[in-house]
Amino acid sequence: MIASPPNDPDGLLPAASASLTGTVTGKLDRRSGNGFQPGLLLHDLWVLAKARVVSLLVFTAAVGEILAPHALIHWQAALAGLLGIALAGGAGGVLNQIVEPDLDQHMRRTLHRPLAEGRISRRGAMLYAMVLMSAAIAILAWGTNPLTLVLTLAGTVGYGVVYTLYLKPSTPWNIVWGGLAGALPPLIGWTAITGSIAALPVVLVLLVFVWTPAHFWPLAINCRRDYAKACIPMLPCTHGIDRTRKEVLNYAILTWGVSLIPALLTGDWIYGGIAWLSGAWFVGMALRLKALPEGPEMDQYARSMFAYSISYLFLLYTGLILGRLLIG
Numbered sequence: 001m002i003a004s005p006p007n008d009p010d011g012l013l014p015a016a017s018a019s020l021t022g023t024v025t026g027k028l029d030r031r032s033g034n035g036f037q038p039g040l041l042l043h044d045l046w047v048l049a050k051a052r053v054v055s056l057l058v059f060t061a062a063v064g065e066i067l068a069p070h071a072l073i074h075w076q077a078a079l080a081g082l083l084g085i086a087l088a089g090g091a092g093g094v095l096n097q098i099v100e101p102d103l104d105q106h107m108r109r110t111l112h113r114p115l116a117e118g119r120i121s122r123r124g125a126m127l128y129a130m131v132l133m134s135a136a137i138a139i140l141a142w143g144t145n146p147l148t149l150v151l152t153l154a155g156t157v158g159y160g161v162v163y164t165l166y167l168k169p170s171t172p173w174n175i176v177w178g179g180l181a182g183a184l185p186p187l188i189g190w191t192a193i194t195g196s197i198a199a200l201p202v203v204l205v206l207l208v209f210v211w212t213p214a215h216f217w218p219l220a221i222n223c224r225r226d227y228a229k230a231c232i233p234m235l236p237c238t239h240g241i242d243r244t245r246k247e248v249l250n251y252a253i254l255t256w257g258v259s260l261i262p263a264l265l266t267g268d269w270i271y272g273g274i275a276w277l278s279g280a281w282f283v284g285m286a287l288r289l290k291a292l293p294e295g296p297e298m299d300q301y302a303r304s305m306f307a308y309s310i311s312y313l314f315l316l317y318t319g320l321i322l323g324r325l326l327i328g
């Protein structure tokens, strides 16, 4: 018989996921005799803060800083801004996992997370989120300006509370609006240096905002069965695969178009060339995803498009720095 998952003592979660939770329980049993392992704790804290996602958030913020006027002169504000965004982004990731251990237990992709497996308690995770957030607030208040502090807080609350608690469980358009939080870092980087808002960083926010659905929905197609089991209304579950693939294509084209605006604003042809080519590739992938018949090959291709979306955003932002360094 399969035991109830640690956070579902009444067994109310969908029975179809019992085999997954059985794996979780088995893993807990195996680990209970191992005692305290500092290496594992550090790894758990890293995973809890979604450090890999945060690294790209910090990179986009760094680009916002580099593009701002006189960034080198304000190097202390620049460093404080990056550190503050890293800590506040990490706190957002922890808040997200405090809310979702039950959901995480029911998805193959997330079932080994520290809260889902019960290695870290909700109380411990809350303490961790508070430490990260307090450090972020102190550093941003000391090293940057009130506008930067407010925008960063809006990012953490937007993702950790508004998206996770309200949007994700209630609407298939959850990530469109939730994506706004993750799109803010380039603007936050810019305001850390200048203390004010300008057209270029707002376009860079728009770029991440329109990129997010084409980043996430291919993964949601790949994981649709798990989302359905966990009763999360992701687009492929509520509107079907064909509609989702159509939306992925729409947003890929939109992202390609928006990505060319910075080149028009700055006349930076190095960035323009990178944006044109990498965007054409992204749209090509969306077209192929749409054309493939449903089945394992389409699932695999959706996963590849998700992986490329991350390289694509990294390429675009790298192109912006290259253009600034080489053209000025």
Ligand code: HEM
Pocket (backbone or CB within 6 Å): 052, 053, 054, 056, 057, 060, 109, 163, 175, 178, 179, 180, 182, 183, 208, 212, 215, 216, 219, 310, 313
């Ligand atoms: C609401 C908006 C977003 C949603 C719903 C979303 C969703 C996801 C999901 C589900 C994953 C897989 C994570 C995992 O397996 O642990 C992921 C990975 C990733 N996301 Fe996003 N994402 C969003 C916004 C962003 C933004 C704004 C960025 C950066 C600018 C970003 C960067 C990344 C990176 C770098 C990864 C790879 C992490 C890894 O390799 O472990 N995401 N995203």
Ligand SMILES: CC(C)=CCC/C(C)=C/CC/C(C)=C/COP(=O)(O)OP(=O)(O)O
Pocket (backbone or CB within 6 Å): 050, 053, 057, 085, 088, 089, 090, 092, 093, 096, 110, 151, 152, 155, 156, 159, 168, 181, 182, 184, 185, 188
């Ligand atoms: C400026 C600032 C501080 C912003 C913080 C915003 C932030 C951390 C955005 C990350 C977005 C993200 C990882 C979504 C994952 O979706 P999910 O939670 O649905 O995925 P999951 O199923 O992997 O938990």
